Amino acid sequence: MTATQAGTALPSIDVAIIGAGFGGLGAAIRLEQEERGDFLIFERDTAVGGTWHVNTYPGAQCDIPSALYSFSFAPNPDWTRLYPLQPEIEAYLNDCTDKFGIRDRIRFGHEVLDATWNDAQARWVVRILIGALGPFSEPATPKIEGLESFSGSVFHSAKWDHEHSAEGRRIAVIGTGASAVQFVPRLAPEAAHLTLFQRTPTWILPHPDRPISESGRSVLRKYPRAQRAMRRVFDLFQEALVPGLISHRSLLAPLTAVGRAHLRRQVKDPVLREKLTPGYEFGCKRPTFSNKFYPALCRENVTVETTGIARIVPEGIVTTDGTVHEVDAIVLGTGFTVSGHTGFRRIVGRDGKSLADKWPDGEMSSYRGTTVHGFPNFFMLLGPNSVVYTSQVVTIEAQVNYILAALRAMDSNAITALEVSMRAQSTFAEHTDRKLAGSVWNSGGCSSYYLSPSGRNVTYWPGSVRNFTRRMSSIELGHYHWRSADFRPDTELVTTREPT
Numbered sequence: 001m002t003a004t005q006a007g008t009a010l011p012s013i014d015v016a017i018i019g020a021g022f023g024g025l026g027a028a029i030r031l032e033q034e035e036r037g038d039f040l041i042f043e044r045d046t047a048v049g050g051t052w053h054v055n056t057y058p059g060a061q062c063d064i065p066s067a068l069y070s071f072s073f074a075p076n077p078d079w080t081r082l083y084p085l086q087p088e089i090e091a092y093l094n095d096c097t098d099k100f101g102i103r104d105r106i107r108f109g110h111e112v113l114d115a116t117w118n119d120a121q122a123r124w125v126v127r128i129l130i131g132a133l134g135p136f137s138e139p140a141t142p143k144i145e146g147l148e149s150f151s152g153s154v155f156h157s158a159k160w161d162h163e164h165s166a167e168g169r170r171i172a173v174i175g176t177g178a179s180a181v182q183f184v185p186r187l188a189p190e191a192a193h194l195t196l197f198q199r200t201p202t203w204i205l206p207h208p209d210r211p212i213s214e215s216g217r218s219v220l221r222k223y224p225r226a227q228r229a230m231r232r233v234f235d236l237f238q239e240a241l242v243p244g245l246i247s248h249r250s251l252l253a254p255l256t257a258v259g260r261a262h263l264r265r266q267v268k269d270p271v272l273r274e275k276l277t278p279g280y281e282f283g284c285k286r287p288t289f290s291n292k293f294y295p296a297l298c299r300e301n302v303t304v305e306t307t308g309i310a311r312i313v314p315e316g317i318v319t320t321d322g323t324v325h326e327v328d329a330i331v332l333g334t335g336f337t338v339s340g341h342t343g344f345r346r347i348v349g350r351d352g353k354s355l356a357d358k359w360p361d362g363e364m365s366s367y368r369g370t371t372v373h374g375f376p377n378f379f380m381l382l383g384p385n386s387v388v389y390t391s392q393v394v395t396i397e398a399q400v401n402y403i404l405a406a407l408r409a410m411d412s413n414a415i416t417a418l419e420v421s422m423r424a425q426s427t428f429a430e431h432t433d434r435k436l437a438g439s440v441w442n443s444g445g446c447s448s449y450y451l452s453p454s455g456r457n458v459t460y461w462p463g464s465v466r467n468f469t470r471r472m473s474s475i476e477l478g479h480y481h482w483r484s485a486d487f488r489p490d491t492e493l494v495t496t497r498e499p500t
Contacts, residue, residue, distance in 0.1 A: 012125050012126065013038055013039060013040050013126050014036070014038035014039060014126060014127045014128065015031060015036065015038065015039035015040075015126060015127065015128040015129075015130065016039065016040055016042065016112075016115075016124070016126040016128070016129050016130065017039060017040070017041045017042070017130045017132055018041075018042055018112050018115075018129070018130065018131050018132055018133055018343070019041070019042075019043060019050060019131075019132035019133055019134055019137070020041050020043035020045075020047075020048040020049070020050060020097075020106055020108075020132075021048075021049060021050020021051055021052070021053075021093075021132060021134050021137070022050060022052075022093065022392065022393055022396055023050075023132030023134065023381035023382060023396045024041050024043070024050070024130070024132035024381075025041075025048060025093060025096060025097060025102070026071060026381075026393070026396045026397060026400055027130050027132060027381065027396075027400050027403065028041055028100075028102045028105060028106075029071070029073070029074075029096065029100045029102060030073075030400045030401075030404060031404075032100060032101065032102055032105075033073075033100075034404060036407065039105060040105055040106070040107055041102070041105055041106040041107065042107050042110040042111070042112050043106055043107065043108050043109075043110065044109070044110065044111035044112075045108065045109075046108050046109060047090075047094075047108070048090075048093050048094055048097050048103075048106065049089075049090045049093050049094070050132075050134050050137060051134055051136050051137060051158075052086055052089040052090045052093065053090055053093075054137075054158055054159070055086060055157065055158050055160075055179070056086060056160050056162070057157045057158075057160040057179060057182070057183045058160075058182075058183050058186035058187070059182035059183050059185065059186045060085065060086035060179075060182060060183075061083055061084070061085050061086065061182055061209075062083055062084050062085075062086075062089060063083065063178060063288055063289055064083070064390070064391045064392075065082055065083060065234045065391075066079035066081065066082060066083060066084040066088075066212075067079075067227070067230045067231040067233075067234045068231060068234050068235060068238070068390060068391035068393065068394065069084055069089065069391050069393060070092060070393065071096065071393060071397065072231075072397060074096050074099065074100075075224065075227050075228070075231070076092050076095075077217055077220035077221040077224075077227055078217055078221070079212060079217075080211060080212055080217070081209055081210065081211055081212060082208065082209050082210045082211075082212060083207070083208075083209040083289075112343075112346060113346060114346055114348070115129055115346060115347045115348065116348040117348065117349050117350050117375065117376060117377075117378075119350050122376070122377075122416040122417040122483055123377070123416070123417075124377060124378070127377060127416075128377050128378075128379070128407065129347070129377060129378045129379070130378075130379050130380075130381065130403065131343070131347065131378065131379070131380045131381065131383075132381045132382075133341055133343040133380075134382070135336065135338045135341075135382050136158075136336045136338075137336070137341070138336055138337040138341055138342060138343075139156040139157075139158040139159060139332070139334075139335075139336055139337070140334050140335050140336050140337045141156065141332065141334065142174065142332065142334050144309055144311065144312055145310075145311040145312065146311045146312040146313055147312045149312065149313065149314055150312050150313070150314060150316075150330060151314040151315065152327065152328045152329045152330065153328070153329040153330070154329070154330045154332070155330075155331060155332065156331075156332040156334070157179040157180070157183060157331065157332065157333050158179075158336070164329060165190070166187045166190040166191045166194075166329070167190045167191075168190075168191075168192050169191060169192055169328040169329055170191065170192055170193045170194075170195075170326065170327045170328045170329075171187055171191045171193070171194045171195070171327060171328070171329050171330075171331060172194075172195050172197060172316070172317055172325065172327040172329070172330045172331070173187070173194065173195070173196045173197065173330075173331045173333055174197045174309070174330065174331070174332050174333060174334055175197070175198075175199075175332065175333035175334040175335065176196065176198045176199075176200070176201060176202050176333065177202065177286070177288075177333055177334075177335050178202075178286060178288045179333050179335075180196070180333030181202060181204065181288050181290050181293045182290070182293075183331070183333070184196060184293060184296050184297070184333075185290070185292035185293055185295070185296040187331070188296040188297075188299050188301070188302050189296075189299075191301060192301065193301045193302070193303070194299075194301060194302045194303070195302075195303045195305055195317075195325055195327065196297065196302065196303070196304050196305065197305050197309060197317065198275070198304055198305065198306050199306075199308070200278070200280075200285070200446065201275065201276045201277060201278045201279075202278065202285065202286075202287065202288060203256075203259045203278050203282050203283075203285070203287040203288075204259060204262060204263070204287065204288055204289065204290050204293060204294065205255065205258055205259055205262060205287060205288075205289050206258070206262050206289065206291060207289035207290050207291045208289065209289070235390065235394075235465070238389060238390035238391075238465070239389075239390065239464060239465050239466070241389055242389050242463075242464050242465070244283070244440075245283050245389060245439060245440050245441070246435065246436065246438075246439045246440075246462070246463070247438060247439070249281065249438075249439075249440050249444075252281070252282050252283055252440065255282050255283075255287075256281070256282040259278075259282060259287070260277075262294075263276060263277065263294065266294035266295055266298070267294050267297070267298060268298075269298065272297065272298065272304060275304050275306050276294070276297070276304070278446075279445065280444050280445035280446035281440050281444035281445055281446075282440070282444075283440040283441070283444060284440050284441060284444030284445060284446040284448065285446050285448045286448070305319065305325065307319040307320055307321050307323070308320045310322075312330070317330070335449065336449075338362075338449045338459075339359070339362030339364055339449070339452060339458060340356075340362060343355075344356040344359060347375070347378065349372070349374040349375040349376075349378070350374050350375065350376060350419070351374055353374065355372065355375070358372065358374060361452070361453050361454075362452045362453055362458065363452050363453075363454060363456065363458070364383075364384035364452065364458040365384055365425060365429050365458075366380065366383045366384040366385065366386075366425065366428075367420040367424050367425045367428050367479065368385075368386065368402070368428060368471060368472065369382070369383040369384055369385050369386020369387075369395075369399065369461065370383055370386065370399050370402055370403070370472075371419075371420040371425075371480075372420065372425070373419065373420050373421065373422045373424075373425045374419070375419070376417040376418060376419035376481075376483075377417060377418055377419075379399070379402075379403045379406070380399075381395075381396050381399050381400070382395060382396065382399075383399075384458045384459070385428075385429075385432050385457070385458060385459065385460060385461055385462070386399060386461060386468075387459050387460050387461060388460075388461045388464070388465045388468045389460070389465070390465050394465060394469070395461075395468070398468055398469045398472040398473075399472060401469075401472055401473060402472040402473075402474075402475060405473070405474050405475040406418060406475045409475055409477055413477070413482070413484070414484050415482045415483065415484055416483050416484065417481075417482065417483035418480050418481075418482050418483075419480060419481045419482070420479060420480050420481075421479060421480060421481055424479035424480070431462065432457070432461075432462045433456065433457075434462075435462035435463065436457045436460065436462050439457070439460070441457055441459070441460060442455070442457050
C-alpha cells in the first residue's frame with residue numbers, strides 16, 4: 001500500500017485503516033484493546049470524525065437516537081438532545097480518540113492513493129487492510145449542463161461555505177434528501193427568496209427530538225444501567241421496523257398514516273401538499289424527521305419547483321418548460337456517491353483488478369458486507385449488504401468483531417493470506433437477493449441509492465439486527481481460501497453447509 005503526504009512513503013505496518021470516522025476509529029480502538037498495537041489510521045482530512053467532521057451545514061443532526069449513536073464500549077451520558085447535533089457527535093469522536101489513546105496512530109493529511117495486493121509476499125505491505133471509507137464521504141455533484149457557468153456561489157451541503165450568507169439573497173436548493181430537510185428551514189427565513197427544486201418528495205415524520213436536561217444527564221452518569229436500558233429500548237424499536245421493511249409491508253401502514261397526517265396538518269395549501277406527497281411506499285427511500293421543513297416551504301418567500309432542470313446558465317436555472325429562475329446562489333443537497341466511490345479504484349486485488357473493476361456500474365457484491373473475493377486480507381466496514389436498520393455504529397461494531405475473529409484465526413492457524421471463496425460470496429448474494437426481493441426497498445415504487453442500476457439491493461442486510469450480530473460474532477474458515485506461513489498453494493477448506 002502506498003499512502004502519501006507530499007509524496008512521502010510510509011513504513012511497513014501490520015494493519016492499515018483507511019479513514020478516521022466512526023468505522024476507522026472503532027476498528028482502531030478495538031485493535032488497541034486486543035493489544036494489536038501495530039496499526040495506523042490514514043485520514044485525508046485534518047481531524048477525526050469523517051462525515052461528522054465534514055458535514056457542518058446549518059441544522060446538521062443525526063436521525064438516529066443518541067442512545068444508539070455511540071460505541072457500546074464507550075457510552076456517552078452527556079448527550080444534550082435525544083437526537084444529537086453534529087458538533088456533539090464530532091466532540092464525542094474526539095473524546096474517544098483521546099480516551100483510548102489512539103490519536104498518535106492517526107496520520108492526518110494522508111490520502112491513500114493506491115493499495116495493491118502483492119501476491120508473492122502475501123501482503124499489502126501492511127499485512128491487513130481495513131477500508132473504513134464511509135458510504136457518505138464523497139459528495140455527489142449532479143451532471144447538469146452549464147453548472148460550471150453559473151456566475152454566483154455553488155456549493156454542496158457536505159462542503160458548506162460558511163462565508164456565504166443567505167441574507168437578502170435568492171437561493172436555489174437542488175435536492176430534498178435528509179440534509180436538505182435539515183438546512184432548508186435555516187436558510188428560508190434569511191433568504192430574499194428560496195426555490196427548492198424537487199425531483200421526488202420525501203416521507204417526513206414528526207420529529208421526536210427533545211433536549212435532555214442536566215438532571216436527566218446526571219441520572220445517566222450516576223446509573224449506567226439506566227443508560228443501557230435506554231439504549232435497549234431504542235434498539236428494540238428499530239428492530240421492530242425490520243419485518244415491515246423486509247417481508248410484511250402492511251406493518252408500515254401506521255407510519256404511512258402518520259406521515260400523511262403530518263403533511264396535512266402542516267401544509268394547508270392543497271397544491272403544495274400534492275407536490276409534497278410521495279408517490280411510493282413509506283421506507284422505499286430513506287424517510288426522515290422534521291417539524292420545521294414543511295412550515296419553511298409554506299413561507300411566502302419559498303417556492304417548490306417540480307419541473308425538471310434543463311440546464312444552468314450564468315444568471316440561474318432553466319427548467320424544461322423554458323423558465324429561467326434567476327438566483328444568486330445554488331446549494332446542492334444531492335447526496336453522496338455511494339456505489340461509485342473513487343476509493344474503489346485505488347484498492348487493487350490479487351488479479352490486478354480494483355474494487356471498481358469488480359463492481360462495474362455500481363454492481364457491488366461482498367460476503368457479509370465485509371470481505372470480497374479477489375482481495376485477500378482486506379476487510380470493509382459498511383460494505384455492500386451490511387447495513388442493518390438501526391445505528392450504523394451497531395453495524396460497524398459487529399463487523400469489527402468479525403475482523404478481530406479473522407485475525408485470531410489467522411494467528412492460530414499461521415495464515416498469511418485469507419480470502420473469501422467465490423462460492424461463499426455468490427451464495428450470500430443469492431440469499432440476499434432472495435430475502436430482499438419483496439422488501440419495500442426493492443419493490444416499493446422508487447429508485448434510491450440502496451439499489452444498483454440493475455435494481456439489486458446493494459445496501460441492506462437481509463435480516464434483523466440480531467441475525468447480523470450473531471453471524472458476525474465468529475468467522476467460518478470453511479468459507480475462505482487461505483495460505484499458511486509456509487506459502488503452500490491456496491487451499492479451500494470444506495464446509496458442511498451453505499454459507500449465508
